[in-house]
Amino acid sequence: MTVAVDGAAPKSAATARPGPLERLRRSWQKHWYAYAMVAPIVVVLGVLVLYPLAQGIYYTLTDANSLNSARTIGANHIAATYEFVGMHNYADILWGPTAWDRFWSHFIWTVVWTVACVTLHYVIGLGLALLLNQKLRGRTFYRMMLILPWAVPSFVTVFSWRLMLSDSGIVNTVLGTLHLPQPEWLEQPHFQQLAAILVNTWVGVPFMMVSLLGGLQSISADLYEAAEMDGASAWQRFRHVTLPGLRPVSATVVLLGIIWTFNQFVIIFLLFGNGGAPDAQILVTWAYRLGFGQQPRDFAQSATYGVLLLSILIVFTSFYRRWLARNEQV
Amino acid sequence: MATKVVSRDHGRRRTTVLSHLALSVASLVALFPIVWLVFLSLGPDKDDYLHPDRIWSKMSFSNYAFVTEHTKFFTWLGNTALIAVATCVIGVMFAATTGYAVSRMRFPGYKKLMWVLLVTQMFPIAVLIVPMYQILGDLGLIDTYGGLILVYCSTAVPYCAWMLKGYFDTIPIEIDEAGRIDGLTPFGTFFRLILPLARPGLAVAAFYTCLTAWGEVAFASTFMLDDGKYTLAVGLSSFVSQHDAQWNYMAATAVLIAIPVSAVFYLVQKHLVTGMTAGATKG
Numbered sequence: 001m002t003v004a005v006d007g008a009a010p011k012s013a014a015t016a017r018p019g020p021l022e023r024l025r026r027s028w029q030k031h032w033y034a035y036a037m038v039a040p041i042v043v044v045l046g047v048l049v050l051y052p053l054a055q056g057i058y059y060t061l062t063d064a065n066s067l068n069s070a071r072t073i074g075a076n077h078i079a080a081t082y083e084f085v086g087m088h089n090y091a092d093i094l095w096g097p098t099a100w101d102r103f104w105s106h107f108i109w110t111v112v113w114t115v116a117c118v119t120l121h122y123v124i125g126l127g128l129a130l131l132l133n134q135k136l137r138g139r140t141f142y143r144m145m146l147i148l149p150w151a152v153p154s155f156v157t158v159f160s161w162r163l164m165l166s167d168s169g170i171v172n173t174v175l176g177t178l179h180l181p182q183p184e185w186l187e188q189p190h191f192q193q194l195a196a197i198l199v200n201t202w203v204g205v206p207f208m209m210v211s212l213l214g215g216l217q218s219i220s221a222d223l224y225e226a227a228e229m230d231g232a233s234a235w236q237r238f239r240h241v242t243l244p245g246l247r248p249v250s251a252t253v254v255l256l257g258i259i260w261t262f263n264q265f266v267i268i269f270l271l272f273g274n275g276g277a278p279d280a281q282i283l284v285t286w287a288y289r290l291g292f293g294q295q296p297r298d299f300a301q302s303a304t305y306g307v308l309l310l311s312i313l314i315v316f317t318s319f320y321r322r323w324l325a326r327n328e329q330v
Numbered sequence: 331m332a333t334k335v336v337s338r339d340h341g342r343r344r345t346t347v348l349s350h351l352a353l354s355v356a357s358l359v360a361l362f363p364i365v366w367l368v369f370l371s372l373g374p375d376k377d378d379y380l381h382p383d384r385i386w387s388k389m390s391f392s393n394y395a396f397v398t399e400h401t402k403f404f405t406w407l408g409n410t411a412l413i414a415v416a417t418c419v420i421g422v423m424f425a426a427t428t429g430y431a432v433s434r435m436r437f438p439g440y441k442k443l444m445w446v447l448l449v450t451q452m453f454p455i456a457v458l459i460v461p462m463y464q465i466l467g468d469l470g471l472i473d474t475y476g477g478l479i480l481v482y483c484s485t486a487v488p489y490c491a492w493m494l495k496g497y498f499d500t501i502p503i504e505i506d507e508a509g510r511i512d513g514l515t516p517f518g519t520f521f522r523l524i525l526p527l528a529r530p531g532l533a534v535a536a537f538y539t540c541l542t543a544w545g546e547v548a549f550a551s552t553f554m555l556d557d558g559k560y561t562l563a564v565g566l567s568s569f570v571s572q573h574d575a576q577w578n579y580m581a582a583t584a585v586l587i588a589i590p591v592s593a594v595f596y597l598v599q600k601h602l603v604t605g606m607t608a609g610a611t612k613g
Contacts, residue, residue, distance in 0.1 A: 031438065034437035037430060041428045044484050053458070139353075146353075146357055153541070160581075170366060202359070265547075266545075269548070
């Protein structure tokens, strides 16, 4: 509750007219219900997200790693000895001697990965949602089956995919009986990337499908009837009724999809194990590897990657929302 | 005229057949990896996944017996269930009050709060996990259930709050006003009138938080150090990494893990579409 007061203070002081204290008192009286309701999450986010973020940003300006950070070994507490290095980490990552191998190649792959996955999620999800939205016998059954990949925890299904895609797993056995080439999905760089996209698509489609199905059901049937009266073909109805009707849902799920896919950790991490497939690592898994998957753990560089990732997403989201707002007006 | 109707009917039937075909293929693709895992879990040797044809002749539940008798499976299951349920209850409560506040009340700072909730979705764990580890260490929460529950709440609540805000927006504000006229406080209105109406939305939020906690790997494997405190996700990974990849035990464990989630899932699936709709359209 004290947090809520703190949160309100600068706001009301900024627009003070009848004296800041009086304003504060009135604002508190009027809004204390709201503050009491949001207080728990504000505290949790403050302690576990905003404070770590601030600390993470501070780490990016130092050379902290697991050898020079404060730590306790047995009864001895060793004080931190890392130093402030300014923007060195950013410079090193973005245009240092190995910038291309470490950052930019992974950056490009991350973008390709995000675009490919979200496109596939959306197109397949929309297709299935359209099919499920028809009056069709057994559509409840189909819906259950199609949502199932979402219900089973992804770490379980990723292991299943790992077995299926292994050298002589079922996928290659089937490809072999059809006399098709049998790539080493989990070993050859390009096929690793293909495998990652494949698995992530399989994991992500149900969410899109359910959301879009919800969106389709909220479009009034009158609109379709009117369009049919006017002699619109199926394609025209899809183009001029369905797609505009889905806009609000699409805008949200595509944004969330992009954010989630960009930061998708589990699938790549588990599909190739910790340390495998350097070419298929996206920036998030790469950053995790720097911070946790190697010795000494490079906290500073890992945090720098994190801050860069966050900045990319924030910039992207701001543009995306502005673009949406502009399209809304037209 | 008559011929036109006939051809149209014919076209409809063909579309129906094609729809069934497409949906069947899609269902098969969706289902296969799970079915395959169940099948492999019945093969007693750790290399059976390489020659599945041999499994038919020696199918048994021996992997299940081993996993339940000789590993800490039930400890892990208990840990995971405890963490998932606690995350679910606390998370949905926080998300509901927050969602309601931002849906109904225009208080100073509410826009900023909405933005923070969205930005939280973008936080890559890589930037958070190191400082979080140290904060939890300072608070003495490393290797405790409470620490992990808090961490999960901080990741799941923002999304749920957004979703529930959308859901609350669809509940007519007249209901709140009626409640106020009858002398209820805002808390009273929220608990007695709005929460019961929002049950489908709450079901989706509960499902989402549960699923997040049940299937999370990165935080769990970083913050839980003692194998008596592992969640199922971490325990399962230990089969693959530690000894020489015991895929057969892993498959059996995976199936055991998937069963309770699928059951919960079956219970909430009716609400899933309605709940998601409101959240997504208005979000």
